[in-house]
Amino acid sequence: MPAKLQRLWRDSVLGRHVLVALVGLLVVLLLLETVNDFRAIQLSSMAYLGIAAGGLTILTGLNGQISLGHGALMAIGAYTAALMLPDRDASTPLPLVVLVSVLVTLAVGTAVGAAAARLHGPYLAGATLALAVAVPGIALYFGETLGGEQGLRVSMPDVPVWALDAEYLLTGTEMTRSGWVALMAWTTLAVTYVLLANLSRGRVGRRWRAVRDGEVSAELAGIRLGRSRVSAFMVSAAAAGAAGAMLAFTVRLAAPSGFTLTLSLTLLTAVVLGGLGSLGGALVGAALLTFLPPFVTSVGSDAGLSDLRAAELAPLVYGLVMIAVILLAPAGIAGSFRAWRIRRQARVAVAPAPVAASATGTTGTPDSPTRSTVPTSSKGTPT
Amino acid sequence: MTRRARLIGPLAGLVAASTLLAACGAGGDRESDGGGGDSGGSTDIGVTDDTITIGAHFPLTGVAAPGYSEIPLGAAAYFDYVNAAGGINGRQIDYIVRDDGYNPTNTSTVTNELVLQDEIFAMVGGLGTPTHSAVVDFLNDEGVPDMFVSSGSLQWGDDVENRPYTFGWQPDYEIEGKIIGQYVAENMPDAKVGLFLQDDDLGADAEVGVRQFLDEQIVEVQRYTSGNTDVGPQIAALQSADADLVLSFNTPSYTALSQLVALRLGYEPQWFYSNIGSDPELVGSLLSRFSEGAVEGDNSSLDGILTSEYIPGVEDTDNPWTQLWQKVWDQEGEEGELSNFRIYGMSSAYAFVQTLAAAGEDLTRDGLVEALEESGESLEGPQLAPFRYSADSHLGISGVQLVELNGGASDPITPVLGTDIGDAPIEEDSSGQADDAPPESGIPEAP
Structure with a gap:
């Protein structure tokens, strides 16, 4: 059985990703059992940031395109979801809501991506920046239908009975609405990450990387640059759409001030903090952004600071962490961790060489270091 | 084919194992659904024999912070002043302020934190129309009194049926x-x-x-x-x-x-x-x-x-209310001078303390709302015109005085004029609210 599992782990990319996702979901499910409603909501926030950051890290890390407009794409997903859930009687099934949000965002992302594929570096950043600035304005301009400054409220339907029953059957506790939303958000995250991971390990991902690393050589190899860029942008936009829908479910509001440029920059921060091009890194970044500010604030108030000072502490520490990560771990947290692990494995493999030769089977799979080096080379930034 | 079989085997095992693992939890009893709901009696969430925990969301950082971030400092100073004098009905007021940066998404997050994590008894003075409208339905669903929203939008007071726990404060x-x-x-x-x-x-x-x-x-x-x-x-x-x-x-x-x-x-x-x-x-x-x-x-x-x-400002140094605020600020305030924003915070804190006094020893969330609906119109305070609180309206102060600004001070050009929304007539206010003075102690009693 373990041997079989090991073989599965080694041979099937899909199997490996699905396994990791299932184990991750199981951990989240167990975690949700033990935490209160507030933590459940924080976990949902982490999930939607993680989904969007995951999409962005694929775009920036693997394809070398920078986007300052992902907050705007999330807004499109969130507003689509909000429009489909106007009141509690609207019984649109939530999976359908998510699907439509993703499709609408995908459509917008395709249009933006088609334009973006012709741009490079700072021009691309500028164009997507314009998107981030303009989209919240649309909600204000069509204030009648989109709720203007105050935004659209999202009425979440009640937790379906089957979910309540299943939860009770499995764990013996009742599921709250926040727990239900958190579970949906994490399921979406798992599905998105499996898809993204599979794409990036396959032919499509190799094309993206090829385009990132050398346009001329990629073109010589028969890759169509434009098509590859647009496809990366589409995938990334779809993830942002799903994230927007999850944001709408979690916050129960889609308002323009929730989707300012700050959100786009926050996503980019999550990606950089975690490590460019790595999904695990995007998740680490999302976790940091969700949990660090409230943690710092509460440490501040426990240390006797006034509420005002404690609130001012959070952006300060956030900035310091950002500087520290860039100085000390330029590959991001996940990137540096992986580099450290590879170095250690290499040392282990090199140092006891004579011994290892006699016990090849026990030093683990010899191909694992090379396998995991592939994504670490993805530090390329667009030029 | 064999390859798929290899894949399915372990997967099925994993699913079975996880189901088994999780099912172990099902042995637990279903006590949790009996214990929920209002416990009734003399206390409620956020209230103990000697404390009351309340919270608010304000822009402490960001573009809206200048000015507005001073409001909770004023309110905190007044609550400290009341606490120093022994609190209300023997209970100390614990006032938690969280920063939403004037962003409704953040408001939603911090309000969740206040209600679900800090377990506040009531929200007092949450600021902003777009920000507060993101959480007003949540607060009402949870049955959290949502007192004295720091915004003049009509929506805090004109829909009592759908928002029974929300009260406006300033004139709409x-x-x-x-x-x-x-x-x-x-x-x-x-x-x-x-x-x-x-x-x-x-x-x-x-x-x-x-x-x-x-x-x-x-x-x-x-x-x-x-x-x-x-x-x-x-x-x-x-x-x-x-x-x-x-x-x-x-x-x-x-x-x-x-x-x-x-x-x-x-x-x-x-x-x-x-x-x-x-x-x-x-x-x-x-x-x-x-x-x-x-x-x-x-x-x-x-x-x-x-x-x-609608309330005396910092330049009205002859006004007994402004004198009280100066005393409170000197005694309990942080660094900086008394300002109109701090006075605003203190004035709304004063109204809340008086509502607490009116609700009496046995403090519950519903009791607080009832007390305000019953005695709201007779609350004393710095406001120039009385409140409009009743079972039909949760709108705040009922009138204003028009003034001309002059070197930071204000010269009245009309008497205090009171009215209500719709086609209610505008009349000179005859309640005498503008001429009252705070009690000697600076702490209100039940009206």
Whole structure:
């Protein structure tokens, strides 16, 4: 059985990703059992940031395109979801809501991506920046239908009975609405990450990387640059759409001030903090952004600071962490961790060489270091 | 085929194992659903024998922080003052303020934290129309009293049925618009009126009020979107329409911006700013900041401008309420001087403390709401006109006084005028609210 599992782990990319996702979901499910409603909501926030950051890290890390407009794409997903859930009687099934949000965002992302594929570096950043600035304005301009400054409220339907029953059957506790939303958000995250991971390990991902690393050589190899860029942008936009829908479910509001440029920059921060091009890194970044500010604030108030000072502490520490990560771990947290692990494995493999030769089977799979080096080379930034 | 079988085997095992693992939890009893709901009795969530925990969301950082971040400091100082004197019914008030940066998404997050994590008894003074409207339904669903929202939107008080736990505090923008409209119609019947409105509830509610009296006199209406700092086109449109009286319903930043643009265009109408946009000291400092020193702003920058008032300000040093606030600030305040924003925070804190006193020893969330509906109209306090709280209305202060600004102080140009939304008549306030004084101790008793 373990041997079989090991073989599965080694041979099937899909199997490996699905396994990791299932184990991750199981951990989240167990975690949700033990935490209160507030933590459940924080976990949902982490999930939607993680989904969007995951999409962005694929775009920036693997394809070398920078986007300052992902907050705007999330807004499109969130507003689509909000429009489909106007009141509690609207019984649109939530999976359908998510699907439509993703499709609408995908459509917008395709249009933006088609334009973006012709741009490079700072021009691309500028164009997507314009998107981030303009989209919240649309909600204000069509204030009648989109709720203007105050935004659209999202009425979440009640937790379906089957979910309540299943939860009770499995764990013996009742599921709250926040727990239900958190579970949906994490399921979406798992599905998105499996898809993204599979794409990036396959032919499509190799094309993206090829385009990132050398346009001329990629073109010589028969890759169509434009098509590859647009496809990366589409995938990334779809993830942002799903994230927007999850944001709408979690916050129960889609308002323009929730989707300012700050959100786009926050996503980019999550990606950089975690490590460019790595999904695990995007998740680490999302976790940091969700949990660090409230943690710092509460440490501040426990240390006797006034509420005002404690609130001012959070952006300060956030900035310091950002500087520290860039100085000390330029590959991001996940990137540096992986580099450290590879170095250690290499040392282990090199140092006891004579011994290892006699016990090849026990030093683990010899191909694992090379396998995991592939994504670490993805530090390329667009030029 | 064999490969798929290899895949399915372990997967099935994993699923089976996880189901088994999780099922172990099912042995637990179903006690949790019996224990929920109101425990009744003399205490409620957030209340113990010697403490009451309350919370609020304010912009402590970000663009809206200047001015507004001082409000919770004032409220905290007053709660500390009450605590130092033994609290209310033997309970100390624990006041938690969380920063939402004036972003509704954050407001939702911090309100979840306050209600679900800190388990506050009530929300007191949460600030902002777009921000608070993100959480008002959540608070009402959870049955959390949502007292004295720091915003003049109608929606906090005109829909008691759907929002039984929410109460407004300051005069709503509609009655402010009505009173200003009537004054202009009576005293400046030849003025060509231009409106400069924030494009949300603030401008919309006020316009309804103003149009009751000035529909004929209005020559131009211009709106701006909060966040867009270029108001040049709007002011130029007012100028080209020859408006010689501009009624502005905007926030302090836009008072400064509109003044600067008018200065640049050489446009000199009579300005009439709504109360929330007319703090002379803040606008003065914003003027110098926005013009990068080209205009020396101080608290006389708005001299000659008309506005309205509903509580005594920091310059009314003869007023017994202002004297109380000065005493509280000297005793409990942090660094810095007493300001109008701090007084605002203290005034709303005073109303809350009085409501607590009215609710009595056995404090429950529903009891607090009932107490306010029953005795709301007779609450004392610095407000110039009485509150309108009843079982049918949760709207706040019922009137304003129109004033002309002069060196940071304000000279009354009308008596205190009271009214209500809709076509309720505007009458001189006869409640004597404007002339009362706080009790010797500075701590209210049950009305």
